[in-house]
Amino acid sequence: MNLIIQDVSKRYSRDVWGLREFSLTLSPGVTGLLGPNGAGKSTLMRILATISKPTGGNVIWNGDDIVRSPDGLRRVLGYLPQDFGIYPNLTPVEFLNYIAAAKGLDSRTARTRIDELLLTVNLDGERNQRLGGFSGGMRQRVGIAQALLNDPQLLIVDEPTAGLDPEERVRFRNLLSDLSGERIVILSTHIVSDVEAVATNIAVIVKGQLVVHAGPEELLATMRGRVWEWVVPSSELVAVRSRFLVSGTLRRTEGVLCRLISPGIPAPGARQVDPSLEDAYLHLVSGARGEGHP
Amino acid sequence: MKADIRERTRSYSFLVTIAATLYLGYLVKDGTISVRMGNCQPVANSAWTGFMVAVCTVTFVGLVGFYIVKNAIERDRNTGVGQILAGTPMSTALYMIGKLLSNFAVLSIVTGIMAVAAVLLQLFRGRDLDIPALVLPFVTIALPAMFFISGTAVFFESVKFLRGGFGNILFFFAYTALIVVPMETHLPATDVFGLHVAMQNIQADVRTTMPAYDGEFSIGGGGKVAANPQPFVWRGFTWTKETLGSRAFPIGYGLALALIAALLFDRFSSKGAAAHQGRLKKLLGRIGGTPLQRLPEWILFPFEALLRPFVSGRMLVAELRLMVQGLGWWWYIVGLGLWIASVSGDPVTARADIYPFVMIWPALLWSGMGTREKRFRTGSILFSAPRPLGRQIPATWGAGFAVALFFASGILLRLAISGDTAGFLGVAAGAFFIPSLALALGVWSGTSKTFEAIYVAFWYIGPLHHIPAIDFLATTDAAVSAGTPIAFTIAGIVLLLAAFGGRWRQVTAA
Numbered sequence: 001m002n003l004i005i006q007d008v009s010k011r012y013s014r015d016v017w018g019l020r021e022f023s024l025t026l027s028p029g030v031t032g033l034l035g036p037n038g039a040g041k042s043t044l045m046r047i048l049a050t051i052s053k054p055t056g057g058n059v060i061w062n063g064d065d066i067v068r069s070p071d072g073l074r075r076v077l078g079y080l081p082q083d084f085g086i087y088p089n090l091t092p093v094e095f096l097n098y099i100a101a102a103k104g105l106d107s108r109t110a111r112t113r114i115d116e117l118l119l120t121v122n123l124d125g126e127r128n129q130r131l132g133g134f135s136g137g138m139r140q141r142v143g144i145a146q147a148l149l150n151d152p153q154l155l156i157v158d159e160p161t162a163g164l165d166p167e168e169r170v171r172f173r174n175l176l177s178d179l180s181g182e183r184i185v186i187l188s189t190h191i192v193s194d195v196e197a198v199a200t201n202i203a204v205i206v207k208g209q210l211v212v213h214a215g216p217e218e219l220l221a222t223m224r225g226r227v228w229e230w231v232v233p234s235s236e237l238v239a240v241r242s243r244f245l246v247s248g249t250l251r252r253t254e255g256v257l258c259r260l261i262s263p264g265i266p267a268p269g270a271r272q273v274d275p276s277l278e279d280a281y282l283h284l285v286s287g288a289r290g291e292g293h294p
Numbered sequence: 295m296k297a298d299i300r301e302r303t304r305s306y307s308f309l310v311t312i313a314a315t316l317y318l319g320y321l322v323k324d325g326t327i328s329v330r331m332g333n334c335q336p337v338a339n340s341a342w343t344g345f346m347v348a349v350c351t352v353t354f355v356g357l358v359g360f361y362i363v364k365n366a367i368e369r370d371r372n373t374g375v376g377q378i379l380a381g382t383p384m385s386t387a388l389y390m391i392g393k394l395l396s397n398f399a400v401l402s403i404v405t406g407i408m409a410v411a412a413v414l415l416q417l418f419r420g421r422d423l424d425i426p427a428l429v430l431p432f433v434t435i436a437l438p439a440m441f442f443i444s445g446t447a448v449f450f451e452s453v454k455f456l457r458g459g460f461g462n463i464l465f466f467f468a469y470t471a472l473i474v475v476p477m478e479t480h481l482p483a484t485d486v487f488g489l490h491v492a493m494q495n496i497q498a499d500v501r502t503t504m505p506a507y508d509g510e511f512s513i514g515g516g517g518k519v520a521a522n523p524q525p526f527v528w529r530g531f532t533w534t535k536e537t538l539g540s541r542a543f544p545i546g547y548g549l550a551l552a553l554i555a556a557l558l559f560d561r562f563s564s565k566g567a568a569a570h571q572g573r574l575k576k577l578l579g580r581i582g583g584t585p586l587q588r589l590p591e592w593i594l595f596p597f598e599a600l601l602r603p604f605v606s607g608r609m610l611v612a613e614l615r616l617m618v619q620g621l622g623w624w625w626y627i628v629g630l631g632l633w634i635a636s637v638s639g640d641p642v643t644a645r646a647d648i649y650p651f652v653m654i655w656p657a658l659l660w661s662g663m664g665t666r667e668k669r670f671r672t673g674s675i676l677f678s679a680p681r682p683l684g685r686q687i688p689a690t691w692g693a694g695f696a697v698a699l700f701f702a703s704g705i706l707l708r709l710a711i712s713g714d715t716a717g718f719l720g721v722a723a724g725a726f727f728i729p730s731l732a733l734a735l736g737v738w739s740g741t742s743k744t745f746e747a748i749y750v751a752f753w754y755i756g757p758l759h760h761i762p763a764i765d766f767l768a769t770t771d772a773a774v775s776a777g778t779p780i781a782f783t784i785a786g787i788v789l790l791l792a793a794f795g796g797r798w799r800q801v802t803a804a
Binding site: 046049050051053071074075077079081083084085086087088089090094097098099101102103104106107143146 | 666672679802
C-alpha cells in the first residue's frame, strides 16, 4: 500500500501557486503535514481527497492515477475536511447513515459501524439529539466519525483537533495512533504538539513546496546543540528577536527567559537545552521563508 | 459597506440579473416590448426610451432584485460576522439602515447600468439624445422603487418565518399585488413601483393631443398593431407637487420597513441558542466526568467494506429523510388535507382548481434539491465518496420525484380510474418536470431561491391561470391537447441532464 505524490502543482493564476512541484511517497503510518497558514496544506489534502485536480504532476494510489480514476481511492478513503458542515436537523445517527449510504455501505454494516463510531468519538449519549444543537467540538467529532465509516485505508484529516477540548484532543490522538497500523494516515495541522504525539514521519510544507520529509528523531537530531535558553532584560528583547530566531519566552523577575536557536553560544550565560520539534519546525519555516536568522 | 457591495456585485446571480435586464432593454429596442395606447404610436425619443427602459427595470428588477439582495443579513449570520457585530455598540436600527443602503446601492448599480444602456440604445438608433429627459424616469420611477425593495428585503430577512422559502414565495404574490392594486384603487400611496403615476401622466398627455383616445394602456410583448397608427411625441413627465410627492411613499415605506425590522430582529441570538447553551452545559458536565482513558482496540472492527456500485433504496430513503428534515406536524396535516381535497368532489374541478395548490405546497422541499451540499458545506465530504454522480444525483432526483408522485397521486388515481390515459400521462409529465427543474436550478445556482422564484412564477402563469402552453401540471384537457406535457417532458430530460452536468462540474472542476 503506498501513495505517491509526483511533482504535483496547483496553479490558480499566473503568479499564484497553491502547490509547486510537490513530491512525497507515503506508506502505512501517520504522516504529520506541518506548515504555516496558507502554506498549501489544505490544497494538497483536497487534491489527495479527489475533490480538486492538480494543474501538474500525478498522484498514484497503489499504481492507479487518482485524477484519471478517482473511484478506486474514494472506496477506501476517509476524509475530514478543514471546513465542513452538517445537516442541523438530523441526529448523528441519521447524518452518519446518510454519509454511509453515499459511500455505498450496506445497511447492516453501516448500523454496526455507526454504533462503534459513536462510542469511539464519545457521542453515544447524544445519538438522538439534533446536530444543530451541537458545539463546534461535538460537530468535529461527528466529522471524525464520518471519515472512519468505511474503515479507510487512506485517512486524511485536515486540522482535526480544531475546536476539540484538551481531553478530546488526547482521545483523538490516541485514536489516530491505534488506527495507523495498516493504513496511511495524513494529519495536516499547524499545531506541532499534535504531530509530535502521533506522527511516525513529518513533512514540512512552506509556500506550496516541500521543505523536509523525515522522522521526528532525524528532525530533532538536526537541531542538537543549536537551542539555547538565555535570560535577557525586557528592554533587550526586541534586539534579541532581530538577531536570533526566538521559539519561546517566559517572564521572570530578573528579565525574560528566551528560548532561541543559534549555531553557537549566543552570549555568555546562555544555557544549551534539548531541542523540541517546535524548535526544528520554526527553524525550517524561517529558513524556507529566507528570514535571515543564523 | 464598500466591501459588502463589492462582494455582492461580483456574484454570479448579480451578473445574470444584469444580463437579463440588458436583454429586456434590447427587447424594448427591438419593439418586442411596447406600450399599447389605442391607435397612438409613441415616437422613440429620449424621454420615451428612458421611460420604457425604466419601466422594464422596475418590473423585472423589482422582482428579481429582491431575491438578489435578500441575503445581506443571512451572510453575516452564516459567516459569524453577525456575532461580532452584535457585540459592538452599534444599534440594531443603524445596522438595519446600513443593510438597507447596501441593498439599495446594489440595486442602484443595476438601475444605473440600465440608464447607461438606454443612452447607448438611443445613440445606436441614431435618434435625438436628451440625457436629462432620458435619465429622469430612472430617478423618479425606478430608484424610489428600488429603495422600497431594499427595505422589504431587510424586513423579510429580519422576521424569522419570512427569512426562508416561505418568504420567497410570499414576496412573489406581494409583488403581483403591488402592481395590480394601484391600477385598481388609483391611490398614490399604493403605487410603490410608480407605474400608475407614470401611466396617468402619459395618458393625460395623449388626451391633450388626441381627444378621441379611449384610455387604453397596456405594457407587454407582441399584440396587434393598431389599424391606423398616429405618431405621438411624448416630451417627458410633467411633475406636479402631488405626483412627485407620491414618489416619496416607496422611500418612506422602505425606511419604515427597515426600522420595523430593527424592532423585530433577534440581533443574531435566538431562543434556540439559549436552549443549546443549556444542553451544552449539561453535556459538558457529563463529559467532564468521563475518565480519560486510552480507547480499547476492539471498538473499531476492521472490515472490508462491500460497496454498492450505484444508487440504492437506502440512499433514496436517506435523501427523502434529508428533504423532509425539520418539517413541523402542521406541514404534514396541511399536505394531507390538500391531497384529500384532490381526491374529493368533482374530478374536473379538483384537477383544475385544487391540484395547482396541491403542487405548490411541497415547493420548499423541492427547492432544497441540489443546493444542500453548498448551503450546509457538506460538498467536500460527499464529493469525495465513490460515484458521487451515479449514486447521489439519481437519489436526490428520485426523492423529489417521489414527493411529486405522492402529491399528484390523488389526481393520477382519478384519471386512471376514468381511463383518461392522455390526462394521466400529462399529469405524470408534470411530476417528472418539477424535480428535474428543481435539481438543475439548485445545482447550477447553488441557492434555493432560484427555484422558488421561477417555479412560483411558472405556477402562477401556467397552472393557476390555465394558460395551456405553460400549464406544466396539465390541469385542463386544453393543456394536454396543446402538447404541453410533451414539451415539459423534453424540458425535464434536458434539465435532468443539465443537473448531471452541473454536478459533474462541481465534482471535477475544482
